[in-house]
Each structure stands twice: as C-alpha cells, then as structure tokens.
Amino acid sequence: MSAGALVSAPVPDASGASGSPGAAGSGAAASGAAGSGAGAGAARPWYFSPWVTVPVPALLAALDALLANDLGSATEMITSMVAAAALLLRKRWPLIALLATLPGMELSNIWLAPMFAVYSVAVRYRNRWPMWIGGLLVALTQFVPWPWGDFTLAWDRTTALAAMYAVLTAAAPIALGMLVTTRRELAVRLDELTRGQERERRLLAQSVLSTERARLAREMHDVVSHQVSLISIQAGALQVRAGDPNATKETARTIRQLSVKTLEELRQMVGVLRAAGGDAKQLTPQPTLADLPRLVAESGLSCDLEADVEEPLPEPVERAAYRTVQEALTNVRKHAPGSCVTVRLTRGSGSLQVTVANTAGSPDATPLLLPSGGHGLIGLGERAQQLGGTLSATPTPDGGFTVAASFPTG
Structure with missing residues (x-):
C-alpha cells in the first residue's frame, strides 16, 4: 500500500x-x-x-x-x-x-x-x-x-x-x-x-423594502414640503391681516385645513410603512394631472398653467409629473417668493415634457425660513430615472430657475 x-x-x-x-x-x-x-x-x-x-x-x-x-x-x-x-x-x-x-x-x-x-x-x-x-x-x-x-x-x-x-x-x-x-x-x-x-430571498426582500422606503420617503418629502410651505404662507398672511377679524378667521381656517390635510396624508403613509407587505396601491395620496389646476390655484404664487395633455397617460407618469410641479412650486415659495411662475406640460412623440420656470424673486418679499434637506431635486431625479426619463434644474440669466423633466409615455 x-x-x-x-x-x-x-x-x-x-x-x-x-x-x-x-x-x-x-x-x-x-x-x-x-x-x-x-x-x-x-x-x-x-x-x-x-x-x-x-x-x-x-x-x-x-x-x-x-x-x-x-x-x-x-x-x-x-x-x-x-x-x-x-x-x-x-x-x-x-x-x-x-x-x-x-x-x-x-x-x-x-x-x-x-x-x-x-x-x-x-x-x-x-x-x-x-x-x-x-x-x-x-x-x-x-x-x-x-x-x-x-x-x-x-x-x-x-x-x-x-x-x-x-x-x-x-x-x-x-x-x-x-x-x-x-x-x-x-x-x-x-x-x-x-x-x-x-x-x-432575504436579500431580495431587503432590497424591495429599501426601495419601497425610499419611494415613501420621496412621497413624504414632497407632501410635507408643499403643505408646510402653504401653511407658512397663510401664517404670514395672518400676521399681515391681524387687524381684520374676518380675514383673520378665514386665514386661520385655511391654516387649520392645511394642517389637518398634512397630518392625514402623513398618517396614511406611516400606515403603509407599518403594514407588512404593503404594495403601491396602498400608498395614498396618489395625485394625477387632473389635480394640477387645484395645485396651482392653492400655491399662493402668480402662476400660469399651460397643459397640452388631452389623453390620459400612464399613472406613474402622471404622478411623477405632478410631483415635479409640486416640488418646483415649493422651491419657488422657499427661495424666490414674489416671482412669476410658468408651468408647461407638452405631450410629444412618446414622451411628456414638464417645464416649471420662474423669474427672479421680488426683493421686497421675505423668503420662507423652512429647513431644507436638499433631497427634493434628488428625489425628482430618481423618479425620472426609474421611469426612463430625464430631469434638469438650471438657473436662468435673469436670476430665475427652470426645472425641466421628460417622461416616456410608452
């Protein structure tokens, strides 16, 4: 051997x-x-x-x-x-x-x-x-x-x-x-x-959970930033109208409604975070392009809406377009109060073009002193990237700012 x-x-x-x-x-x-x-x-x-x-x-x-x-x-x-x-x-x-x-x-x-x-x-x-x-x-x-x-x-x-x-x-x-x-x-x-x-399977579940949490974080950021900026505007108006009892009551009522709406939306999204296996259909609210006129009307800005969209688009595209306009208006209220804003939606060949352009802010207007985490435009870029689109945010020579997004509709 x-x-x-x-x-x-x-x-x-x-x-x-x-x-x-x-x-x-x-x-x-x-x-x-x-x-x-x-x-x-x-x-x-x-x-x-x-x-x-x-x-x-x-x-x-x-x-x-x-x-x-x-x-x-x-x-x-x-x-x-x-x-x-x-x-x-x-x-x-x-x-x-x-x-x-x-x-x-x-x-x-x-x-x-x-x-x-x-x-x-x-x-x-x-x-x-x-x-x-x-x-x-x-x-x-x-x-x-x-x-x-x-x-x-x-x-x-x-x-x-x-x-x-x-x-x-x-x-x-x-x-x-x-x-x-x-x-x-x-x-x-x-x-x-x-x-x-x-x-x-565990890694996939963790990846899906991380993606869902990131999506919910973007939704919460957009909703809270928009609603709180509106509340801040109404609170400023309340200070100006303190001598008019009727105007004060109306403004206070508006603040209360905005606060209740914000808390309700936060409560719904926190419920999705707590629910095990929650899917995208449970995520509320889910605004679409039909809600844009109301968004522009409640923005408190001098804003013109030009929407050349007649046929309904895929729900993710409409939601992304709405959130893009919402975040852009929120940033205008924060950084360029008193400016004029133009919101334009154009249906092209196989894509939806969203453009939000504002002029320079009024020097007499006081900017909103709201905290900013710097995640708004990042979240918009992630939305566009997930849908296969693009997003750009660039200043203009006259001191304004332009946010342009393109979302494929196929």
Whole structure:
C-alpha cells in the first residue's frame, strides 16, 4: 500500500464518524446544514447510531463464520473470528480492518467480513486509490484459493464463474459505498443551495423594502414640503391681516385645513410603512394631472398653467409629473417668493415634457425660513430615472430657475 493511499482524505461514513482534514469542507458544510436546517431535532434514526452500525456487522460476520466453516478446524475458526472482530475497527481504521479480514477469506469460507470492510473503505476515503486497491485485494483473495500452489489458471467455465463471483464480491460493496458517499455529498450540496436561495430571498426582500422606503420617503418629502410651505404662507398672511377679524378667521381656517390635510396624508403613509407587505396601491395620496389646476390655484404664487395633455397617460407618469410641479412650486415659495411662475406640460412623440420656470424673486418679499434637506431635486431625479426619463434644474440669466423633466409615455 502506498503512503499516499494511507493518508488519503476520508469522508464521514454512515455512522457519523468524522473524516480526516481532506473532508473538512464537506464536514463543515454538513455541520452548517445541521445547524441551520435540520438541527438537533432532525437526528439520524436509531439504526444509524454507532451502537448499531459497529457491533451488528461484526456479529453478522461471526454468524457467517459459524455457519460456513468447519467448527473443528482451528485455522478456519481463528482467522474467520479475527476477521469478524476486525470489523469493530472499521470506522476508525478501515484499511487495517480490511487487511485483517483477508486471511480469514483466504483460509476459510467467509465472505461477509471482507465485504463490510471494503464498503467502509469506499465510504470513508475521498481518494479512490485505497478503494480500488482494497477491491482488487478482495477480488484476488476470493479468486485465488488456498493453498496457492494448487491453483491453476484455465480458460474454462469454472474459472469464468469464479472470476465473476470474485469481481461481484468486491464490486458490490464498493458500488454501495460510492452511492452512500455521493448521496451524502448531494445532500450537503442541496442544503448549501437551499441556504443560498434563502439568503437570496432575504436579500431580495431587503432590497424591495429599501426601495419601497425610499419611494415613501420621496412621497413624504414632497407632501410635507408643499403643505408646510402653504401653511407658512397663510401664517404670514395672518400676521399681515391681524387687524381684520374676518380675514383673520378665514386665514386661520385655511391654516387649520392645511394642517389637518398634512397630518392625514402623513398618517396614511406611516400606515403603509407599518403594514407588512404593503404594495403601491396602498400608498395614498396618489395625485394625477387632473389635480394640477387645484395645485396651482392653492400655491399662493402668480402662476400660469399651460397643459397640452388631452389623453390620459400612464399613472406613474402622471404622478411623477405632478410631483415635479409640486416640488418646483415649493422651491419657488422657499427661495424666490414674489416671482412669476410658468408651468408647461407638452405631450410629444412618446414622451411628456414638464417645464416649471420662474423669474427672479421680488426683493421686497421675505423668503420662507423652512429647513431644507436638499433631497427634493434628488428625489425628482430618481423618479425620472426609474421611469426612463430625464430631469434638469438650471438657473436662468435673469436670476430665475427652470426645472425641466421628460417622461416616456410608452
């Protein structure tokens, strides 16, 4: 036997005995599978425990020796019983156990002990050389009778049958051992694949959740910025009209309505965030281009709306266009109060063009002192990019600003 065969890497066999370092990968994967999937509760059946798989083959081999040999022959009984006892070592030292069973097979009529031993070699070792060498030894031992001097090789039917029996005696346990090893490796690979798919599902769910949260954040930013800027304008008007009771009451009523509306929209969107598995249909409000006239009328700005859109467009496109106009008007109120705004929507060939242009703000107007996170235009760019469109925001030479977006309608 070569040194390479003696140190070849074993794999765990059916009893659960640990292998050598060469099988560390499979052992680690198997332990991981036990930890993640089956766990301690999915232990092997009792007949796979070492208390069964170690003594039972030895007892069967001893019974084979008692039934097949002459009880009065000391040579046959001693060699066959040594072969049966050697099976007790087949889990830890399968090669030694195999070599110990060969004299019993040669000098007596046993065959069960060598078959158990060569099966253990086939199961234990990942390197196939020990398995093939062990199978060859078993086949030769079965084929060549004792004493060797009486053996003559003749090309007849008896020799052919003897050779066939010898090959089957060695090949059957080897095939079974390879089947068990392959099945165990497939189980480990299947568990790794299952855990990999589970990780992919978790990552996909996290990605979808992150995308949904980003979309909700954009919606909340647009709604809150717009509504709060309107509230700020009305509060400023309330200060100016403090001497007129009727105007003060009307402005206070408007502030109250805007505040209630803002809180209601926030409550609806927070409900979507809390709902597990909420979809886009639950996201409210969902404004469209039909709501643009009301948006422009309530903006508190000197604003002209030019909408050349007659046919309905896809809902995502209409919602993105509405949010673009809403955010642009909010920015005008923040940074250029008193300016004139033009909102233009044009239906082109396969796209919707949205342009919001404002002049320079009035020097007498006081800008709204509202906090800004700088995410408004970023959110608009993300909306346009998701729909396959474009967005640009550029200042004009006269001190104004222009926000232009293009959304494909196909």
